[in-house]
Amino acid sequence: MTSASRGRPHAAAREPEGGDRPNIVLIYLDDLGWTDLGCYGSTFYETPRIDDLARHSRVFTDAYAASPVCSPSRASLMTGRTPARVGITQWIGGSGVADLLDVPYHHGLPENEYALPRALRDGGYATWHVGKWHLGAGAHGPAAHGFEVNIGGGHRGSPDTYFAPWGIDDLPESEPGTYLTDALTEHALQLVRDHDGARPFFLHMSHYAVHTPIEAPAELVQKYERKARDLGLDAVNVFEEGDFKTMWGRRDERIIRRTVQSDPTYAAMIENLDTNIGRLLDALQDAGEDDNTLILFTSDNGGLVTAEGSPTSCAPLAEGKGWTEEGGVRIPLIVRQPGASATGAVVSVPTSSPDIYPTLLDAAGLDPIPDQHVDGVSVMPWLQQPDLERGRAPIFWHYPHYSNQGGRPSAAVRQGSYKLIRFFEDGREVLYDLASDIAERHDLAEEMPALREDLSRALDEHLTEVGALVPRPNPWREPFDRG
Numbered sequence: 001m002t003s004a005s006r007g008r009p010h011a012a013a014r015e016p017e018g019g020d021r022p023n024i025v026l027i028y029l030d031d032l033g034w035t036d037l038g039c040y041g042s043t044f045y046e047t048p049r050i051d052d053l054a055r056h057s058r059v060f061t062d063a064y065a066a067s068p069v070c071s072p073s074r075a076s077l078m079t080g081r082t083p084a085r086v087g088i089t090q091w092i093g094g095s096g097v098a099d100l101l102d103v104p105y106h107h108g109l110p111e112n113e114y115a116l117p118r119a120l121r122d123g124g125y126a127t128w129h130v131g132k133w134h135l136g137a138g139a140h141g142p143a144a145h146g147f148e149v150n151i152g153g154g155h156r157g158s159p160d161t162y163f164a165p166w167g168i169d170d171l172p173e174s175e176p177g178t179y180l181t182d183a184l185t186e187h188a189l190q191l192v193r194d195h196d197g198a199r200p201f202f203l204h205m206s207h208y209a210v211h212t213p214i215e216a217p218a219e220l221v222q223k224y225e226r227k228a229r230d231l232g233l234d235a236v237n238v239f240e241e242g243d244f245k246t247m248w249g250r251r252d253e254r255i256i257r258r259t260v261q262s263d264p265t266y267a268a269m270i271e272n273l274d275t276n277i278g279r280l281l282d283a284l285q286d287a288g289e290d291d292n293t294l295i296l297f298t299s300d301n302g303g304l305v306t307a308e309g310s311p312t313s314c315a316p317l318a319e320g321k322g323w324t325e326e327g328g329v330r331i332p333l334i335v336r337q338p339g340a341s342a343t344g345a346v347v348s349v350p351t352s353s354p355d356i357y358p359t360l361l362d363a364a365g366l367d368p369i370p371d372q373h374v375d376g377v378s379v380m381p382w383l384q385q386p387d388l389e390r391g392r393a394p395i396f397w398h399y400p401h402y403s404n405q406g407g408r409p410s411a412a413v414r415q416g417s418y419k420l421i422r423f424f425e426d427g428r429e430v431l432y433d434l435a436s437d438i439a440e441r442h443d444l445a446e447e448m449p450a451l452r453e454d455l456s457r458a459l460d461e462h463l464t465e466v467g468a469l470v471p472r473p474n475p476w477r478e479p480f481d482r483g
Helices: 048-055 070-079 116-122 180-194 218-230 264-286 353-363 380-384 449-465
Strands: 023-029 058-064 126-131 149-151 201-206 239-244 254-258 293-299 330-336 395-399 410-415 418-423 429-433
Touching (some): 023 264, 023 353, 048 264, 048 293, 048 330, 070 116, 116 126, 116 201, 116 353, 126 180, 149 180, 180 201, 218 264
Parallel strands (some): 023 293, 126 149, 126 201
Antiparallel strands (some): 239 254, 293 330, 395 410, 410 418, 418 429
16 A cells, blocks of 8 residues: 655645635535435435535536445545555444455554645645544544544544434533534534634535434424325335345345335434535625635435435435445535536536545645545536546446445446446456446346456456455355354
8 A cells, every 4th residue: 555645745835716715615424325415316305405505516426435335435535545545445443254254454544644634734724624534533533634623523433322412522512412413513613603714724524414323303303204194105115125144243134225215314314414504504604705615515425225224215326335336336426616606517527535635635726746646636627617528547446345234345447337346255247337227237247248358457457556455265154153
């Protein structure tokens, strides 16, 4: 694994097009699926503030998380590198074996990475983190990687409850019963209100929502219980029972897929999140910062479709969180430039988590650091011309682990509209044309052998180049707890 020098000075800032250097607000959500917003097709969840943001932004239809689980995507965002290159390929704390052994990974963001907040801080930005980190604590925590303010970020991947007391490190407790998403937003609002304007700011607004536990204010839950009844969804079987999971310790659990969005509590979490994002947008306007703030809104992986209550559906995409199928990795991405001059143009060019690092440097008027964000390119050109070709290497995924949600160790590559997935247990490869088969139902591997071989070769070369660890066969054929 190669890493850039952590302590080097940043290149001098250049004046961004249009004048003053903008503030940057990165709204980073947890487990928000591609179809969990009205502007991305949901008819059950209500997201009026995010939908309005989208109307004044560029909306990316083919944006991807670098991993189907959280920590690897977060590491990729912070470094501009693929998870395999960083050495974080599993959610930190996760493990599992079955026919294959697990592979090791870093349990904290390596100290020698020149992380995005450090680059922005060295480039003259005030840097604030509010919410989930899940890339380690102490020497691996937000402060160690360039955030001057850290509220609520540490080793935890999810709260025990969304209602105070939360017991989250570096997060002041509120009155008992206070909802976590409300409280985190209030801390962000205070930072915006208190900002003295001496430096532009970078706010990493990283909500724990909509990760489990699925909890929401009672009155909102009741609203969606009524809505589900009115739509007749409470009387519909919205689940499909799938195969048994293969990971040891979970082999008595079946994969339960949700096919329709209808969970009232999850819908309430989404609406509360939407309201709080609206509060943040209003605070920027009240502070006179609205016209000089770039807003980037996205998620760390796909929605929770196949386990832990299966609270959402990413249909028409296949599967969800924990899978390298589209439902696990395709995510919303909304980018609003300062001044909100865009009119909701759709951008279909594929982009991925590593692209965020160089994009924000570009927006800030800072020189690129190509030996750091080696796997990312700025998407700023597509904000100006949405129909530009991507003009770069394919997008890759490497998830060599068993997931809690039923996914198996795999790697994948997308080139143009074609996507190949390789499953490490048996070496099987499947090939899909996402332009005509977004649900990944028609395997073209036998019909298009030359293309399959080309993509398979590209995947091999990538895994070698980034030093990816591939799981080995498990010499123990049965768990120890079976007679």
